[in-house]
Structures are given as C-alpha cells and as structure tokens.
Amino acid sequence: MAIPSKVTGAGNASSAQNVFRVVFSQALSGSPTLEAWDDSTFSTTNKEMFAGTAVNGNKPFLSAVGTTDAAPITNWKPASPTAGGATINRLKGLTNYVTLSVAAPGVGGAVRFNLCWELPSDASVPSTNTLNGVLAIRFSYSGATPTLTWQFNDNVAGGTEGAPVWTSITPGAAGNFVKPADAGSVIATLAVTKPTSGTLDAAEVWVTAT
C-alpha cells in the first residue's frame, strides 16, 4: 500500500482497463453505475465541475469510462454528455452517469473504470469549491448486503496495466482523495495547471491522504 500515489493508466490519453476498481462482497442484482455529485447527500450538482464554463461549452468537467468488460480506445473522453447511463459519459448526478458493466457482478465480483478531468482556461481559481465533487456508486442487490472495496492501480507500488497492484482507498472525512495533476507531478508539489486558452485534460490522477 502506497498512498499518496499516482494512479497507473489514469486519464484520457490511456487505453488502460486496470485503473480504478470496486469489489463487491456479495452478488448484485443489476449493473452498478458511477455518478458524481456536489456532496454525499447525492442531491445536487451545482458546482462548476458540473455546470462547466463558456470555454468548455458548459459541459461537466469530469468524464468516466466503464472498463469492466473491455478496454477503451485512447482519447475516450466524450465530446458531450449522454443523457442517462452510458459506458462512457461526462458525470453529472443522475443526468449523466456511467454504467459500469453489462452484467451484474457476482459474489466477489468487481467493476473497473477510468477518470478524466477536463480543465478549461476560464475555470475558477482556486478550485477548492468547484472541483471537489463526490464520486458515488449506485448498486442494487436482492440478497445479503454487499460491502464495497474501492481500489486503484498503485503506481508507487509498481502496478502496471499487465500486473496491477490494487491498493484500497480509505473512505470518510479522514480518508483519501482522488486528484487531477500535471504530467510529471510529485507529491510535494501536486497541482493541476489550467491552460491559457481552450481546454486541457489532466495528464495524471493521484490518490492522496489529504
């Protein structure tokens, strides 16, 4: 386990399948979905990361692709959101979300996904209250209550696409964060820089302790 760590294969310039995953201890009755919200009340999507800006065409910043059943093509980020669920989508509550698998995971089954942050030149700075949404998984079950284990492919621990090293993410207020970062980032100066014009896809994604 190595947190903070860069997430192997994360971002839009990647066709990786093993980036993030969630393991379910019990069988589900349907395909789980990945959503993003303002906070853990899962009721609003008012932040800039959902409304977008003029430069990015007022689209959600955060995109995701479900990689459970297949690897995506490189540059998988969709130009626009798709209403409802899709394998690739820009995330905004229940308006646009990602369906993570074709079939319902069985006992001990997992779903996998990748994330991409698009940053427009007119994004607000600092981004403290604009980029800090909450990721969530919606799932259905008809038997014993599943517990979830969220994990990422740990670059510091030597994880690769061919031989992933899955490190568990700690939840809660004292838990871990997922952050977009510039290429070549190191933890001491972890930051993401917005472009001077147009939009930029964050080159790296990190899991951090603060």
Added chain:
Amino acid sequence: MWLVNFEDGTSVSSKQIFWDKLPKEKRITGVQLSHPHLPKLYICLTDYDRYYFTQEAVAFYGASNGTVVAEVIGGHDLKLGVGIEVRLEYTGNITIKTYPVSRFKYSQSILYEGKGTRKPPKSEVVTDAPQVPLQV
C-alpha cells in the same frame, strides 16, 4: 420491506429470508412492499407470471457500505410481454412504470414464478350481486 404470499397459503417476509433465497418450487400469488417509515402504506402486486424485488443503495467514494435509497418490486405479464415496476424511495416518492419484458434490466436470478392466474375481464365476471334491470 417485502412480504410474499405463496399459492399454498403461506407467507414469508424480508424479516425472515433474503429475496434471493426464496423457494423456487412454490409459486407466488402476490408481493407486498411497505415503507420503513410509513407503516400504513402498502403496495401490492398480484396475478403476475413472475415477480422480483431489489433494493437500491448508494455508496460514496471509498465507502465500504452503501445507504439504501429505494426498494423496488416488479411483476411480469408474459402473455402481454409487459412488466410493471414500483420503486419506493426512502424519501417517500413512489414511481410506477411499465416496460417490455425484453428490457428487464436486472439479473434473471431474482425472478420468481408467480401463479399468473389473471382475472377475466370485468364483462366476464360473474358475481352474486342481484341483477337490477335498467330503468328506461
């Protein structure tokens, strides 16, 4: 919370067993759904060929447990090829939808056979009520 009635007159509820552990050999005559905080509310489906139940939960990033936000019951009329689904949110909202059975979105393993004895149309119903001739 759900309650199932079987054709042999017995019943079982979610307090006793998980839905996916219901006996396959006993056909269901009806499924009832109630709200944990609205004890006088009951929603019931009867006379369908197949039934299902699932509960929907949401877990935020990293969390090992989800929060249940809704319970769902549904029935399939195989002759018509139509499913009905009732979604009872813990906020109290209720949504009812119908859909083609071919677009059933959950696992087949949560479907249980119903008795499927659909009542005849009202015009064919014979009752014991006295027949009163219309006054013209």
